[in-house]
Amino acid sequence: MDRQPHLVGELVELRPATPADFDTLFAVASDPLIWEVHPAHDRWQEPVFRKFFDDGMASGGMLVATDRASGAAIGSSRYGLTRALPGEVEIGWTFLARSHWGGRYNGEMKALMLDHAFKTMERVILLVGENNGRSRRAVEKIGGHLTDRTHHADMAGKPVVHVVYAIDRPL
Numbered sequence: 001m002d003r004q005p006h007l008v009g010e011l012v013e014l015r016p017a018t019p020a021d022f023d024t025l026f027a028v029a030s031d032p033l034i035w036e037v038h039p040a041h042d043r044w045q046e047p048v049f050r051k052f053f054d055d056g057m058a059s060g061g062m063l064v065a066t067d068r069a070s071g072a073a074i075g076s077s078r079y080g081l082t083r084a085l086p087g088e089v090e091i092g093w094t095f096l097a098r099s100h101w102g103g104r105y106n107g108e109m110k111a112l113m114l115d116h117a118f119k120t121m122e123r124v125i126l127l128v129g130e131n132n133g134r135s136r137r138a139v140e141k142i143g144g145h146l147t148d149r150t151h152h153a154d155m156a157g158k159p160v161v162h163v164v165y166a167i168d169r170p171l
Helices: 019-029 046-059 105-117 133-141
Strands: 012-016 062-067 073-080 088-096 123-129 145-155 158-168
Touching: 012 105, 019 046, 019 062, 019 073, 046 062, 046 073, 062 105, 073 105, 088 105, 105 123, 123 133, 123 145, 133 158
Parallel strands: 088 123
Antiparallel strands: 012 062, 062 073, 073 088, 123 158, 145 158
16 A cells, blocks of 8 residues: 555645654644643654654655645644554544644545545554543544554553554445
C-alpha cells in the first residue's frame, strides 16, 4: 500500500510530510487544548512534539492536512503498519487545529484515507486512548466498531491502554 499518497477532497488536501513541515505543524500542535484529553497530553511541548514528528517521518506514513480554502496547514495523520495484522493498516496519530473541530474536516480526512486504504487493504484499525471519549466518539461517527484488541504504551510518563477500533472494507 502506498502510505504517502496525495489525496484531495472538497475541504481538505492530504500530502506526504517532509522535514520542512515541522515548524508549520508545530504551530498548530502547540495549542495545549488540542491535547488536553489525549493520553499524550504534553505533546504541545516542543521536545515532545519533535519526537512525535520525527517518529512520523521515520514511519514513512505521515501526511499533512491543509485547508483547501486557505491553503493553511491544519494538522496531520498517518498510515502505520507496526500494530496492524496482515491485511490491515492503521490510521492514527491524527491531530487537527481546534478551529477545524466539530465540522466536516476530520470526517473528510478519514474518508479520504479510508477510501485510499481500501484499494488494497481489507481492514483499517484505529487505536484510541481508552479514556479519550472525544476521539472514541469521532471514530464511532465514521463507522469504527470496537474490537477486543488493546495496545499498551507509556505516554506522558504513565502507562496507557489504547482500545482498537476497526472498519472493514465495504463489500
